[in-house]
Amino acid sequence: MTSLSGTGALIRLFLRLDRVRLPVWALVLGIVPVGTASAFQGLYTTEASRLELAATVTSNPAFTALLGPLYDPSIGGLTAWRIGTLGSFIVALMAVLTMIRHTRDDEETGRRELLGSTVVGRHAPLAAALTVTIATGVVIGVIITAGLTGLGLPLEGSIAFGAGFTAVTMSFAAVGAFTAQLTQAGSTARGLGVGIVGLFFVFRMAGDVAEADGLGWLTWLSPIGWFSQLRPFAGERWWVFALWIGFSVAVATMAIVVQSRRDVGEGALPPRPGPDRAVSSLGSPTGLAWRLQRGSLVGWTAGLGVLGIIYGAAGDSIAEMLAESPQLAEIFEQMGGTQTLTDTFFAAAVGIIAIVSSAYAIRSVLKLKSEEDSLRSELVLATATPRSRFVWSHLVYGLVGPVVILAVAGALAGATYGAITGDIAGETPRVLAAAMAQVPAVWVLTGATMALYGAFPRLASLSWGVLAFCLILGQLGQILQFPQWSLNLSPFTHIPTIPAEEFVAAPFAVLLVIAAGLIVAGMTGFRARDIPYS
Amino acid sequence: MSNAISISGLEKHFGHVAALDGLDLEVATGEVHGFLGPNGAGKTTTIRVLLGLLKADGGEVSLLGGDPWTEATALHRRLAYVPGDVSLWPNLTGGEVIDLLGRLRGGLDEGRRASLLERFDLDPTKKGRTYSKGNRQKVALVAALSSNVELLILDEPTAGLDPLMEAQFRAAIEEDRREGRTVLLASHILAEVEALCDRVSIVRKGQTVESGTLDDLRHLTRTTVIAETTADPAALGSMPGVHQLLVQDHRIELEVDSDRMSDLVAGLAPLGVRNLVSHPPTLEELFMRHYQDGENRE
Numbered sequence: 092m093t094s095l096s097g098t099g100a101l102i103r104l105f106l107r108l109d110r111v112r113l114p115v116w117a118l119v120l121g122i123v124p125v126g127t128a129s130a131f132q133g134l135y136t137t138e139a140s141r142l143e144l145a146a147t148v149t150s151n152p153a154f155t156a157l158l159g160p161l162y163d164p165s166i167g168g169l170t171a172w173r174i175g176t177l178g179s180f181i182v183a184l185m186a187v188l189t190m191i192r193h194t195r196d197d198e199e200t201g202r203r204e205l206l207g208s209t210v211v212g213r214h215a216p217l218a219a220a221l222t223v224t225i226a227t228g229v230v231i232g233v234i235i236t237a238g239l240t241g242l243g244l245p246l247e248g249s250i251a252f253g254a255g256f257t258a259v260t261m262s263f264a265a266v267g268a269f270t271a272q273l274t275q276a277g278s279t280a281r282g283l284g285v286g287i288v289g290l291f292f293v294f295r296m297a298g299d300v301a302e303a304d305g306l307g308w309l310t311w312l313s314p315i316g317w318f319s320q321l322r323p324f325a326g327e328r329w330w331v332f333a334l335w336i337g338f339s340v341a342v343a344t345m346a347i348v349v350q351s352r353r354d355v356g357e358g359a360l361p362p363r364p365g366p367d368r369a370v371s372s373l374g375s376p377t378g379l380a381w382r383l384q385r386g387s388l389v390g391w392t393a394g395l396g397v398l399g400i401i402y403g404a405a406g407d408s409i410a411e412m413l414a415e416s417p418q419l420a421e422i423f424e425q426m427g428g429t430q431t432l433t434d435t436f437f438a439a440a441v442g443i444i445a446i447v448s449s450a451y452a453i454r455s456v457l458k459l460k461s462e463e464d465s466l467r468s469e470l471v472l473a474t475a476t477p478r479s480r481f482v483w484s485h486l487v488y489g490l491v492g493p494v495v496i497l498a499v500a501g502a503l504a505g506a507t508y509g510a511i512t513g514d515i516a517g518e519t520p521r522v523l524a525a526a527m528a529q530v531p532a533v534w535v536l537t538g539a540t541m542a543l544y545g546a547f548p549r550l551a552s553l554s555w556g557v558l559a560f561c562l563i564l565g566q567l568g569q570i571l572q573f574p575q576w577s578l579n580l581s582p583f584t585h586i587p588t589i590p591a592e593e594f595v596a597a598p599f600a601v602l603l604v605i606a607a608g609l610i611v612a613g614m615t616g617f618r619a620r621d622i623p624y625s
Numbered sequence: 626m627s628n629a630i631s632i633s634g635l636e637k638h639f640g641h642v643a644a645l646d647g648l649d650l651e652v653a654t655g656e657v658h659g660f661l662g663p664n665g666a667g668k669t670t671t672i673r674v675l676l677g678l679l680k681a682d683g684g685e686v687s688l689l690g691g692d693p694w695t696e697a698t699a700l701h702r703r704l705a706y707v708p709g710d711v712s713l714w715p716n717l718t719g720g721e722v723i724d725l726l727g728r729l730r731g732g733l734d735e736g737r738r739a740s741l742l743e744r745f746d747l748d749p750t751k752k753g754r755t756y757s758k759g760n761r762q763k764v765a766l767v768a769a770l771s772s773n774v775e776l777l778i779l780d781e782p783t784a785g786l787d788p789l790m791e792a793q794f795r796a797a798i799e800e801d802r803r804e805g806r807t808v809l810l811a812s813h814i815l816a817e818v819e820a821l822c823d824r825v826s827i828v829r830k831g832q833t834v835e836s837g838t839l840d841d842l843r844h845l846t847r848t849t850v851i852a853e854t855t856a857d858p859a860a861l862g863s864m865p866g867v868h869q870l871l872v873q874d875h876r877i878e879l880e881v882d883s884d885r886m887s888d889l890v891a892g893l894a895p896l897g898v899r900n901l902v903s904h905p906p907t908l909e910e911l912f913m914r915h916y917q918d919g920e921n922r923e
Contacts, residue, residue, distance in 0.1 A: 367718065375728070466708060466712045467713070473701060473708075474701050474726060474729035478697075620680075621679045621680060
């Protein structure tokens with residue numbers, strides 16, 4: 092038996108387990124770029140209209156911060172700019188999560204042991220998980236390449252775009268493989284992996300925004316940044332693939348080395364003994380939920396706080412650039428003043444923070460489901476804990492958590508921007524208010540997750556689909572001119588873009604009522620149903 | 626209140642599958658009641674209905690004089706539960722889980738907590754994810770047994786324990802019995818049930834097939850007789866009430882209906898008995914017979 096025995100059987104097993112999940116990832120990540128290119132073709136038919144769009148885009152560092160630089164005003168170039176960076180980010184998340192699910196999660200639950208007792212080599216699960224994840228990346232790449240060439244876009248650019256996503260998948264499959272080796276708990280490995288993806292995203296953002304200040308090298312530290320450096324449809328730099336391959340091989344080798352040195356089930360970082368008695372706060376459902384949720388609340392708040400600081404700093408480069416270019420300043424003056432420009436930027440930045448906060452909210456509500464799936468909720472509900480109290484103990488994180496995250500990120504963004512422009516007292520409350528305005532929309536997603544979990548627990552994971560839907564509408568809806576009724580389906584559409592727009596109470600009231608209705612529906616469903624659900 | 630648990634005609638369906646199909650169960654206050662059945666017979670489903678986790682589709686259920694679905698919270702203060710498949714929070718230590726569950730139930734006997742930890746040889750400083758199955762079960766057992774409750778509901782609590790720990794478990798349950806607690810012990814470890822339980826109920830495919838004290842059950846059933854005779858014993862096979870006759874030269878092994886015992890002895894005597902062993906059916910034999918008879922009928 093070699094260390095790779097059984098890899099083939101495991102690949103088939105993983106494909107069977109992921110027969111819905113991975114095709115959905117591949118289809119969405121493959122089709123969105125093609126759909127975007129097709130929409131660009133329909134909307135920007137003339138060279139002049141594309142140049143105009145490109146001029147708006149390149150003149151606004153907000154776009155550079157969020158989406159990376161635009162290198163070519165062709166349909167392909169615009170698509171690569173609009174989808175490339177954010178798409179690479181999501182592809183990276185997919186790769187990390189898939190890897191950890193098939194390696195560390197299996198070890199933590201003991202499934203790995205069950206497999207290990209059969210003819211399965213030491214490295215086989217890792218090899219199989221890498222194969223399946225990278226294969227998904229290849230499928231994504233093929234869909235993109237085929238789709239873009241099918242639309243009549245240049246072959247080289249289409250190949251670069253598709254293969255670029257494949258290369259990002261490969262790099263972060265290696266990252267996932269590595270983080271899976273470090274800790275015993277799948278959740279910790281996932282946190283670590285997602286944190287690394289976020290860190291690489293921040294590197295490229297800092298590099299792209301501050302390129303003029305000589306910080307462009309930061310982009311080159313990031314496998315996500317390499318996608319824009321590949322420059323699909325803008326004179327492809329094929330040698331960038333060597334970076335991805337080198338990175339993947341190096342990180343995967345580290346993962347294999349660590350795995351060779353440790354026992355199955357163990358992490359490279361050893362577990363420590365804990366207290367033999369519970370502190371007095373750990374004596375109620377609320378205390379238990381705090382214990383289970385606090386780490387992730389702190390982590391997400393810190394992560395998004397950093398993002399807020401970066402947005403705040405980026406906001407200043409807008410003002411700087413306007414100072415350097417009187418003509419540009421004049422254009423924006425006519426459009427409503429420089430204040431409006433930074434306001435629009437912060438409204439967009441806050442919108443992204445709100446989407447990420449929604450991911451936190453969904454995750455924290457779905458903790459109820461993972462507790463139920465693992466039969467731990469049964470332990471609690473067999474004690475003198477009413478069902479409603481059990482639900483509220485976790486649901487409160489889906490409601491208060493996003494408020495905390497948005498408040499910290501918004502205040503830090505405003506304060507950072509204010510510190511640079513010399514008006515902390517003025518800017519902090521403005522951006523903070525913009526962030527807080529997003530709360531009712533986030534709560535609608537919290538409510539939707541609760542409704543699904545309470546009434547249709549088997550479908551609870553669909554709440555991630557709802558989030559993806561809102562993300563696509565929010566990011567692509569306007570530039571691709573989706574019909575207004577479809578945009579209206581996302582709660583975020585209805586939030587006035589404070590501070591650029593005035594505050595109006597009506598949409599907030601409606602969103603709050605919807606959120607409350609969804610929570611009541613979920614709670615009613617939960618109190619009437621079997622636990623565990625069948 | 627004479628009965629801690631009273632169930633009649635309980636039904637529960639999962640989709641088209643009837644998990645419980647008219648199950649009956651009576652557990653008197655203060656008794657240790659064995660709840661026996663093969664895997665999938667409906668033991669865990671019954672327990673989940675008793676805990677108000679599953680809603681019954683039909684039948685009457687009374688737990689400590691109340692309705693387990695509508696009065697779950699109040700009733701749960703008076704009972705402790707050990708699930709068959711104990712899953713602990715990966716980041717909480719065993720000691721923390723014991724304290725947490727005790728507090729959620731409304732109180733913990735400190736002295737008993739300490740003595741049980743020692744008897745079960747459990748390290749309370751290890752994190753949930755590092756415990757073996759047996760140790761996870763010990764955590765749940767210590768939490769349940771050191772709670773101040775009147776009813777213990779235990780779902781195959783010793784499935785992961787080694788024989789030494791199982792002996793400790795039996796001793797602990799004996800103490801609970803002396804203190805007047807009621808115990809519902811779902812199990813398929815027959816020796817354990819035989820050693821601990823005052824009464825047993827045997828379930829099969831969601832129905833109760835037998836219920837009573839072990840003596841009652843034995844009385845209703847057959848006794849195993851092994852004998853060596855000088856004459857050929859084959860003729861005994863035609864006696865009424867004799868079953869499962871095995872003849873090997875002059876050695877016979879058979880089962881006889883309990884009320885036909887004197888006829889059998891009368892029939893044996895003229896054959897010249899050299900050696901005679903007779904024993905009442907073990908629980909295992911009872912159980913196997915109910916189970917296999919049921920299988921054969923279908």
